[in-house]
Amino acid sequence: MEYKNSRLSAILKIQYPLIQAPMSWITNADFVAAVSEAGGLGVLGPHAGYHTPPKDPQEILDRVRLEIRKVKSLTDKPFGLNLLLLKDDPLDDFTKAWLNIAFEEGVTHFVSVGNADNRVFNLIKEHDGIIIHRPLTASITNMREAESLGADVLVATGYDEGGMIPTRAIGTFTVVPTMVDAVDIPVMATGGINDRRGVKAAFALGAEGVYIGTRFIVTKENPASEITKKKIVESGCDDIEFVSPKQRSIRTQAADILGSLYLNKENTLDLDTEISRLGGVRPAMLEGKLDEGIISVNTGIDVIRSIPTVKELVIDLLGLNEE
Amino acid sequence: MEYKNSRLSAILKIQYPLIQAPMSWITNADFVAAVSEAGGLGVLGPHAGYHTPPKDPQEILDRVRLEIRKVKSLTDKPFGLNLLLLKDDPLDDFTKAWLNIAFEEGVTHFVSVGNADNRVFNLIKEHDGIIIHRPLTASITNMREAESLGADVLVATGYDEGGMIPTRAIGTFTVVPTMVDAVDIPVMATGGINDRRGVKAAFALGAEGVYIGTRFIVTKENPASEITKKKIVESGCDDIEFVSPKQRSIRTQAADILGSLYLNKENTLDLDTEISRLGGVRPAMLEGKLDEGIISVNTGIDVIRSIPTVKELVIDLLGLNEE
Numbered sequence: 085m086e087y088k089n090s091r092l093s094a095i096l097k098i099q100y101p102l103i104q105a106p107m108s109w110i111t112n113a114d115f116v117a118a119v120s121e122a123g124g125l126g127v128l129g130p131h132a133g134y135h136t137p138p139k140d141p142q143e144i145l146d147r148v149r150l151e152i153r154k155v156k157s158l159t160d161k162p163f164g165l166n167l168l169l170l171k172d173d174p175l176d177d178f179t180k181a182w183l184n185i186a187f188e189e190g191v192t193h194f195v196s197v198g199n200a201d202n203r204v205f206n207l208i209k210e211h212d213g214i215i216i217h218r219p220l221t222a223s224i225t226n227m228r229e230a231e232s233l234g235a236d237v238l239v240a241t242g243y244d245e246g247g248m249i250p251t252r253a254i255g256t257f258t259v260v261p262t263m264v265d266a267v268d269i270p271v272m273a274t275g276g277i278n279d280r281r282g283v284k285a286a287f288a289l290g291a292e293g294v295y296i297g298t299r300f301i302v303t304k305e306n307p308a309s310e311i312t313k314k315k316i317v318e319s320g321c322d323d324i325e326f327v328s329p330k331q332r333s334i335r336t337q338a339a340d341i342l343g344s345l346y347l348n349k350e351n352t353l354d355l356d357t358e359i360s361r362l363g364g365v366r367p368a369m370l371e372g373k374l375d376e377g378i379i380s381v382n383t384g385i386d387v388i389r390s391i392p393t394v395k396e397l398v399i400d401l402l403g404l405n406e407e
Numbered sequence: 408m409e410y411k412n413s414r415l416s417a418i419l420k421i422q423y424p425l426i427q428a429p430m431s432w433i434t435n436a437d438f439v440a441a442v443s444e445a446g447g448l449g450v451l452g453p454h455a456g457y458h459t460p461p462k463d464p465q466e467i468l469d470r471v472r473l474e475i476r477k478v479k480s481l482t483d484k485p486f487g488l489n490l491l492l493l494k495d496d497p498l499d500d501f502t503k504a505w506l507n508i509a510f511e512e513g514v515t516h517f518v519s520v521g522n523a524d525n526r527v528f529n530l531i532k533e534h535d536g537i538i539i540h541r542p543l544t545a546s547i548t549n550m551r552e553a554e555s556l557g558a559d560v561l562v563a564t565g566y567d568e569g570g571m572i573p574t575r576a577i578g579t580f581t582v583v584p585t586m587v588d589a590v591d592i593p594v595m596a597t598g599g600i601n602d603r604r605g606v607k608a609a610f611a612l613g614a615e616g617v618y619i620g621t622r623f624i625v626t627k628e629n630p631a632s633e634i635t636k637k638k639i640v641e642s643g644c645d646d647i648e649f650v651s652p653k654q655r656s657i658r659t660q661a662a663d664i665l666g667s668l669y670l671n672k673e674n675t676l677d678l679d680t681e682i683s684r685l686g687g688v689r690p691a692m693l694e695g696k697l698d699e700g701i702i703s704v705n706t707g708i709d710v711i712r713s714i715p716t717v718k719e720l721v722i723d724l725l726g727l728n729e730e
Contacts, residue, residue: 223644223645224643224644224645224709225645242578242580243566243567243576243578244577244578244580244581252644253566253576253649253706254567254644254706254707255565255566255567255578255579255580255598255599255706256578256579256580256581257565257567257578257579257580257598257599257600257605257608257707258567258579258598258599258601258644258705258706258707259644259706259707261601261602261604261605261707261709261710262643262644262707262709262710265709265710266709275578275580275581276578276580276581277580278581278584279584281584281611281612281613282580282584282612284608284611284612285580285607285608285609285611285612286608288604288607288608288610288611289604289605289607289608290604320547320585321546321547321575321577321581321582321585322546322547322548326576349672382581383576383577383578383581383582384577384580384581384582384584384585386547386584386585386588386589387584387585387588
């Protein structure tokens with residue numbers, strides 16, 4: 085099996101080179117612990133475990149500390165914390181406080197998304213942290229920069245993905261080998277990995293690991309609404325539409341309105357901001373209010389046809405039942 | 408090796424399940440014969456073998472007959488003829504004449520691109536022809552329709568491809584397994600297959616064969632200008648830009664102008680028509696006039712770093728040297 089004794093498993097200190105993508109509201113302690121217990125790396129998203137918008141930044145910090153503690157009560161295995169590096173000052177007071185909580189609680193794995201930052205990376209390294217870095221849009225330049233700044237592992241994101249789509253339309257199939265050749269540290273593939281075929285293909289393309297979002301939403305332990313999970317299982321690529329330059333959704337009433345605005349050249353709304361204002365993925369995906377929000381998924385959901393447990397899914401994705 | 412004794416090789420009556428994408432002006436008899444001699448299926452494009460625009464449709468027909476005869480003088484192996492099914496009446500007088508020449512000259516393999524058509528398919532079947540069909544944009548609906556109308560093999564095109572990009576942004580990584588699951592006949596993958604890793608990944612995703620364009624341009628026998636081949640070898644994904652909603656190009660003077668128009672919301676030109684008016688891929692790709700036209704390539708050209716012979720490339724792509 086291609087994932088055995090891999091250098092990525094050694095770096096990440098986990099059984100299998102498989103990371104569950106942090107998905108903002110669509111993670112919680114039970115789910116993350118289940119992924120780590122299954123041999124992958126579970127990762128808490130920024131709003132993990134909660135259903136209501138926070139009153140203020142302090143509430144976000146209080147929540148994440150409690151959620152980290154809950155994961156620790158459920159598993160002794162490593163798990164990760166998402167770190168958004170999208171601001172002008174990536175090491176502002178909020179991020180310092182966020183990292184401090186992580187260090188105090190003994191979190192070792194950091195999944196940073198956005199722009200690699202010298203000061204943030206150094207701070208994590210001073211605390212013996214492991215950095216898995218994912219630029220929103222992978223380029224040879226920003227992958228090499230993240231490597232030079234001390235990232236341990238990089239994630240190459242293809243245009244097939246769910247979430248915030250890369251600004252350059254390079255699919256998973258071509259971005260992975262390009263980025264693998266560009267750097268020396270391990271590169272993980274993400275963007276449309278939904279079954280065993282996708283995992284095998286990612287490794288064939290030179291990836292040393294897989295980073296999976298959408299497929300993990302459709303598991304028993306994921307906090308997404310049952311209505312949403314069922315909707316994904318019943319939908320296919322014919323049901324997906326662009327709702328902004330950077331986001332796709334399964335057709336919902338809200339998605340159709342946004343989709344029309346996206347196609348209308350005269351529209352002047354910033355649609356990504358509008359989606360945030362509506363609550364992002366929270367109303368439809370977490371609460372099951374399908375007509376009030378978007379259901380962000382990758383373009384390969386036709387092959388998602390069941391709602392297994394996390395453990396069953398990991399076994400299936402890695403072909404552990406094939407041996 | 409995954410390609411041995413495959414049902415696709417049996418259907419196509421060729422050694423390896425590998426088709427060279429017809430590329431309009433960028434094919435000729437020598438090149439097509441070299442691909443077929445190497446064990447794949449070479450395919451003549453509509454303007455194969457010529458450097459000047461035709462005076463009239465009759466000249467296109469005269470030219471293709473001569474080019475077919477030239478391929479037959481160079482190889483006894485099967486080769487294919489491209490068939491464009493993009494018109495309102497797919498079986499108009501020109502297409503009837505085109506097919507008639509093919510039948511008279513004993514062509515057996517037809518690579519149809521566009522909308523599957525009952526009358527065209529029936530005519531080919533009456534002449535014991537083999538139909539490899541590629542919708543410009545693969546959907547479950549049009550793949551199943553082509554299957555029901557008698558296609559022998561289907562090609563699933565990913566958004567990573569060179570040429571006319573699918574109108575739906577579904578990458579090769581996700582479109583292939585979706586279409587494999589949608590039909591019973593063999594599906595080939597296309598869109599960004601540039602090296603052995605891409606071939607392996609295509610098979611991992613469930614494809615039974617590979618359909619390769621861009622990588623074949625950069626071979627000794629391909630009629631593209633040496634200047635163009637060198638340009639592709641020296642370029643990477645950072646040098647590619649959209650020049651219309653449906654086409655990408657490596658940066659050239661012409662591509663930059665088109666690219667600006669594409670990004671300008673107020674532009675009212677039909678950019679794809681404008682690219683045709685400029686001569687499509689002929690000025691830059693065939694004639695090496697890099698500043699006069701576009702260089703259409705897939706998004707994975709970073710891994711193209713050499714100009715081998717067709718035979719060397721086929722051996723490399725299929726890993727025949729690994730045994």
